[in-house]
Amino acid sequence: MKYKLLVVEDQTDIRTAIQASMTRSGYDVAAAENGEQAWNLFQSEEFHVILTDMMLPGISGEELIKRIRKNSDIPIIVISALTDELFQINVYEYKIDDYISKPFSMNLLAYKIEAVIRRTYTESLMEIEYKDIRLVVNNYEVFYLGGPVDLTAKEFELLQTLLLGKGKIYTREELLDIIWGYHYLGDTRTIDMHIKNIRKKTFPRTRYDN
Template identity: 90%
Template sequence: MKYRILVVEDQADICTAIQASMTRAGYDIVAVENGEEAWELFQNEEFHVVLTDMMLPGISGEELIKRIRENSDIPIIVISALTDELFQINVYEYKIDDYISKPFSMNLLAYKIEAVIRRTYTETLTEIDHRDVRLIVNNYEVFYLGKLVDLTAKEFELLQTLLLGKGKIYTREELLDIVWGYQYLGDTRTIDMHIKNIRKKLFPELITTIKGVGYRIERN
């Protein structure tokens, strides 16, 4: 089953980053930049999760959530640059399911989406098997030939990203956005170092280098 997510975010760069990253993670994403369009879509189409900012043009995030809650128990995750603790606590009074503060990593966002889906729906991917490697999704456990392999958190997140998108070529910049976050300013050589470590701990042929582009894991 492919879960459908309504993303409501008025900052175009963040909206685009979320759409691209969550599509790669296997979700069907519909993204809009204002509350009115989001409400119209919600009334006429089926979604499994709503991901919304609070500061929206027209219908505010607060009003959008109220309208949705009057009609549905769909999981709602709020994303916002408002970091005031009282504000965040008060947001939960609208019966949202989770909250994430800007800036955030796409990997963290993916985990939060996965968590609310797991709590709400029964069908969800729990593990990936590929060429003697078994990865327990979002659980930071990887087995090779049946033995647990000690990967760092970022190594695990990189490997999970590549395995979830088997066959797709990921650029270094895309991997930085997904794992480290869209505002990460580090060197892309960080990716090369982590890939090298993953290969050393598992096996060299697991991850293919696409010269001048990036990396991928082959489908077979």
């Protein structure tokens, strides 16, 4: 089953980044740049998860959530730059399912989406198989020849991104945006280091002895 997401975000760069990343993760993604567009889409289409900012032009995120909650128990994840603890607690009073603060990595967002989908729709986790590797999507589990592979969180997220985007060519900058977040300013060579580590862990070590 292909789950459908509605992304509500007025900042174009963030909205398009989320839409592109979640599409690569296998979701059907629609996007709205303000609360009114989001409300119209919600009324006309069926979604499985809604991701919304709180500070939106026109209909605010708060008002949008209230309207949706009068009609549906659909999972809602709030995405916001507002990190005040009291604000976040108050947002949960609107019966949201999760909250993620900006800036964030796309893989953390994907994990949160998968978690609410798993809780709500109780469908078995998606798995990817490539040669002798089996990866459980967003569950941080990788197996080689049936045995568990001990990957770090970033190694797992990098491997998952590459397997989900099989056939797609990524630049190092794109991978950094997806995994480390769109505000990451580190060295692009970190991608090469992580790929080298993944290869060592997911294939027989004897291949690297020479």
